[in-house]
Amino acid sequence: MKGWTKSWFGLSKKSSPNQNGGLSNSESGRSPLTVKTNHSLEENVTAKKEIHTRGAIRDMEMTSASPNANEDVLMSGESSAVQRGASNYPHRISSDILPEVDHEPSGYLKLNIDSLKLEGNHTDAAMAMECTSFKQLFLVIQFGTSEYVSPPLKWKSSTRDTAISIPSRDSSAAASRASSMLSNFTYNTSTMSYCPTSSTPNPSAPSHVVFDVANRLPVELNIYDHSRGNCFVGQTVIHPCYNYNQYEQFNSPVEVSPAYAQLVDLRLELSSVFQPLIKKSYAPEDFEPLKLIGKGTFGQVYLVRKKDTRRIYAMKILSKKVIVRRKEVAHTIGERDILVQTAAADSPFIVALRFSFQTPKDLYLVTDYMAGGELFWHLQKSIRFPEARAKFYIAELLLALQALHKRGIVYRDLKPENILLDVQGHIALCDFGLSKANLTVGSTTRTFCGTTDYLAPEVILDEGGYDMMVDFWSLGVLLYEMTCGWSPFYAENTQQLYKNIVFGKVRFPRGLLSAEARDLIKLLLNRNSKNRLGANGDAEEVKRHAFFDDIDWEKLNAKKLSPPFKPIVEGEFDVSNFDVEFTNKEVPADFVAVGDMSTSAPLSSTVQNGFKGFTYVDSSAMDDAYNSEPESPTSSASSFHADYHNQDINRTNDDFFMEHIDP
Ligand SMILES: Nc1ncnc2c1ncn2[C@@H]1O[C@H](COP(=O)(O)OP(=O)(O)OP(=O)(O)O)[C@@H](O)[C@H]1O
Numbered sequence: 001m002k003g004w005t006k007s008w009f010g011l012s013k014k015s016s017p018n019q020n021g022g023l024s025n026s027e028s029g030r031s032p033l034t035v036k037t038n039h040s041l042e043e044n045v046t047a048k049k050e051i052h053t054r055g056a057i058r059d060m061e062m063t064s065a066s067p068n069a070n071e072d073v074l075m076s077g078e079s080s081a082v083q084r085g086a087s088n089y090p091h092r093i094s095s096d097i098l099p100e101v102d103h104e105p106s107g108y109l110k111l112n113i114d115s116l117k118l119e120g121n122h123t124d125a126a127m128a129m130e131c132t133s134f135k136q137l138f139l140v141i142q143f144g145t146s147e148y149v150s151p152p153l154k155w156k157s158s159t160r161d162t163a164i165s166i167p168s169r170d171s172s173a174a175a176s177r178a179s180s181m182l183s184n185f186t187y188n189t190s191t192m193s194y195c196p197t198s199s200t201p202n203p204s205a206p207s208h209v210v211f212d213v214a215n216r217l218p219v220e221l222n223i224y225d226h227s228r229g230n231c232f233v234g235q236t237v238i239h240p241c242y243n244y245n246q247y248e249q250f251n252s253p254v255e256v257s258p259a260y261a262q263l264v265d266l267r268l269e270l271s272s273v274f275q276p277l278i279k280k281s282y283a284p285e286d287f288e289p290l291k292l293i294g295k296g297t298f299g300q301v302y303l304v305r306k307k308d309t310r311r312i313y314a315m316k317i318l319s320k321k322v323i324v325r326r327k328e329v330a331h332t333i334g335e336r337d338i339l340v341q342t343a344a345a346d347s348p349f350i351v352a353l354r355f356s357f358q359t360p361k362d363l364y365l366v367t368d369y370m371a372g373g374e375l376f377w378h379l380q381k382s383i384r385f386p387e388a389r390a391k392f393y394i395a396e397l398l399l400a401l402q403a404l405h406k407r408g409i410v411y412r413d414l415k416p417e418n419i420l421l422d423v424q425g426h427i428a429l430c431d432f433g434l435s436k437a438n439l440t441v442g443s444t445t446r447t448f449c450g451t452t453d454y455l456a457p458e459v460i461l462d463e464g465g466y467d468m469m470v471d472f473w474s475l476g477v478l479l480y481e482m483t484c485g486w487s488p489f490y491a492e493n494t495q496q497l498y499k500n501i502v503f504g505k506v507r508f509p510r511g512l513l514s515a516e517a518r519d520l521i522k523l524l525l526n527r528n529s530k531n532r533l534g535a536n537g538d539a540e541e542v543k544r545h546a547f548f549d550d551i552d553w554e555k556l557n558a559k560k561l562s563p564p565f566k567p568i569v570e571g572e573f574d575v576s577n578f579d580v581e582f583t584n585k586e587v588p589a590d591f592v593a594v595g596d597m598s599t600s601a602p603l604s605s606t607v608q609n610g611f612k613g614f615t616y617v618d619s620s621a622m623d624d625a626y627n628s629e630p631e632s633p634t635s636s637a638s639s640f641h642a643d644y645h646n647q648d649i650n651r652t653n654d655d656f657f658m659e660h661i662d663p
Contacts, residue, residue: 107276108309109240111219112208113139114269116153116254136226137233140423142559143211143219145352145368146311147423149572150209152226210309212354213274214343216242220559221268222424223254230566232257233266240272247273257562282355284364287315289589291575292582296431298322298332299362302587303369303575312572313354314370318363331433336365338409338432347403348559349396351420351430370428372421372567373577379416384485387517389564393419394479395543395551396427401475402539405468410436414474415451416481421577425563439468452494453477453487457502457527472534472542476524480506483513488525502527516547 116137139150211219219240223233234256240248254266287304290312294301298318305312323332339353355366372378375393379385385393397419404411413434420428434449444465456473458466480488488507489500506525508518523533523545534542543553555561567577575583 107213107242107244107274109143109211109213109219109242110208110273110275111141111211112271113150113153114207114271116223117267117269118265138224138226140222140224141209141219142222142422142424143213144215144217145348145350145370145422145428146211146354147368147371147572148209148211148312149371149423149569149574151571210311212306212309212311213242214354216240219272221252221254221270223266223268224566225260230568231259232562232566233260236268238270238272240274242274244274244276247271282357282366284357284359284362287313287366289315289587290573291578292585292587293575293578294582297433298326298328300582303573304366306366312369313366314351314368316365316367318365320358320361320363323363332363334437335432335435336363338435338437339365339367341407341409341437342404342432347400348557349400349427349429350403351428367430368428370420370430371423371569371572371574371577372425374417375419375421375427376416377577377579378421378565378567379482385482386564387483387514390479390482391517391547391551392561392564393427393482394475395548395553395556397429397475397478398539398542399553399557400427400429401471402543404435405471405538408437408439410439410445410468411471411474412436412449413451413454414471414478415454416478417451421567423567423569424559425566426559452497453489455498455501456529458529460498460502466529468538469529469532469535472524472532473529475542476521479517479524480521483517484509488521514547516545516549520545520547 116139137153139148139153141148141150219238220235221238222235225231225233234254236252236254238250238252249271250269252268252270254268256266286307288307289302289304291303292300293303293314296316296318299316299322301314301316303312304315318332323329336353336356339351339356342350343353351367351370353365353367355364357364397414401411401414409432411429411432411434413431418429418431420430422428436445436447439445444467446462446465448459448462454474454477456466456470458464459470477488489497489504491497491500506521508521513521520533520542524542526532529535533545537544542548543551552561569577
């Protein structure tokens with residue numbers, strides 16, 4: 001996403017590329033960049049300044065362990081690649097590149113929400129009054145990282161009880177009618193129930209939901225109370241059997257949160273059926289575009305609805321021509337491969353790829369929609385987060401990085417723009433365009449890439465390559481930024497920024513951070529990557545730091561810890577957490593990626609061949625490559641040495657008294 005202005009020191013939105021691929025904003029914008037360099041720091045800084053002003057330039061990448069591994073398929077210019085004769089089927093790709101979907105669901109899980117029952121002997125008048133506030137309960141149904149946000153549940157009569165029906169959250173008349181009916185309710189009846197009405201005329205309020213199933217996961221049903229600031233009411237989990245066409249009924253007691261435990265017993269009645277997948281491949285016309293939600297270097301991201309299941313997804317469309325022009329074929333295939341790998345890894349904190357396919361012009365990546373928007377958006381609004389909130393995000397990020405590193409993937413572009421929030425407030429890492437797979441034990445890589453503010457010194461210095469430890473450096477920058485509200489190395493221009501990263505001192509606002517938080521930042525921002533926290537045991541070493549003493553990692557990984565903040569998401573089509581610059585745009589009837597002109601000639605089959613990997617992954621070969629966990633370099637205890645000179649290198653705001661550290 002782009003478009004926000006700089007609001008605080010260093011906390012600015014990355015620039016978006018202009019039509020020619022260059023950056024349209026100032027050079028200190030935070031655009032990801034990639035180039036291989038081999039210069040002194042001064043040369044590097046100068047070279048990188050050029051690079052940055054010219055935009056996101058990426059180059060061939062090598063690992064030191066295997067110099068030819070993962071070499072980019074470098075395409076020549078478009079002119080030579082243009083083939084005569086356009087396809088008759090613009091949305092179907094030529095026969096040599098079949099729209100295979102290797103990561104396809106094995107079926108559909110249909111869930112019918114029958115009723116939510118309030119149980120217990122509610123004779124107490126005060127309790128009855130409390131119950132009236134329950135008119136705005138809604139469900140967030142979680143299947144892996146796929147979420148469904150229900151409309152408000154409706155009071156409905158059961159055979160014995162008084163009927164209460166609230167057709168819509170917006171209908172105040174109906175709400176007050178419901179409320180008054182509720183006040184007439186005979187509270188000593190044993191049961192009253194919420195029923196989502198299947199007869200509702202509002203098509204956005206179905207009483208059932210369908211999930212595309214690739215893995216046989218449990219389904220979590222979370223109940224929230226809209227009338228109390230979307231307060232969490234309780235949760236229940238069901239485990240469908242996943243036998244084809246077997247109808248199942250569930251009558252599930254809800255584990256009610258302490259805030260409501262005194263008040264109610266809840267029980268959720270629902271039914272499910274799992275049906276086999278008939279369709280074997282997908283194309284753009286299987287999806288309906290609903291809203292534009294973001295723009296990246298190579299195309300747009302849309303909120304879409306899959307026509308058969310009516311499930312909501314985010315669809316990233318990448319223009320092949322732009323990719324070829326910018327010599328990004330291998331990185332793009334790499335992004336898709338990594339998403340396939342991470343989907344298989346089933347990390348709850350990595351956005352899950354559901355489908356990938358291509359047309360002669362574009363590539364399509366369909367992922368679960370994260371309706372909470374970018375962490376950047378929320379950080380901009382809050383300026384900084386309370387330490388507990390930052391800790392929660394950093395801890396979930398650590399688990400995401402751990403899942404990636406275990407598979408030999410270095411993420412390389414950790415920043416708030418690439419961290420999305422789901423409806424409940426958990427994080428999900430997206431955008432693997434700069435990630436590097438197959439980083440085997442002891443190997444390093446050399447590509448200069450990432451986003452300026454978060455670059456580790458070893459990436460800038462380009463002395464002996466770098467490894468997974470760059471992600472922990474970025475994590476340190478991120479923790480600082482979240483808790484302090486600005487970037488630790490902030491500078492007005494890129495050269496100074498790089499100097500600050502390589503030589504500068506980090507200063508902490510006095511009294512803002514706990515000793516543990518400061519210590520963790522210091523250990524992560526250790527310029528010697530061999531001594532950086534994480535070098536001796538990867539994420540496990542970081543997890544053992546005192547800052548995380550109160551984190552139950554097992555519960556966190558199971559998403560059993562309540563997020564400290566829940567984004568406001570009103571229904572499954574809600575895009576209010578995304579920039580209106582995109583969401584206000586009219587959505588084209590047809591999907592068109594940036595740089596895609598229907599009048600231009602199609603790409604040649606040679607060029608198209610370069611994208612073959614997009615629809616095919618040799619998973620058996622990959623499994624071998626990803627099996628090994630990167631070896632941790634042996635290191636002494638952190639050599640971080642605090643240096644508390646009171647020298648202001650790069651800040652102008654001195655409302656706080658600062659402490660310095662010299663990483
Ligand atoms: N699954 C998703 N759910 C919700 N929003 C998403 C999702 N995927 C992407 N977005 C939105 O679209 C934006 C652009 O996506 P992404 O970063 O993947 O594109 P990109 O082309 O790699 O961008 P860039 O070139 O700037 O790195 C994201 O910052 C986010 O706001």
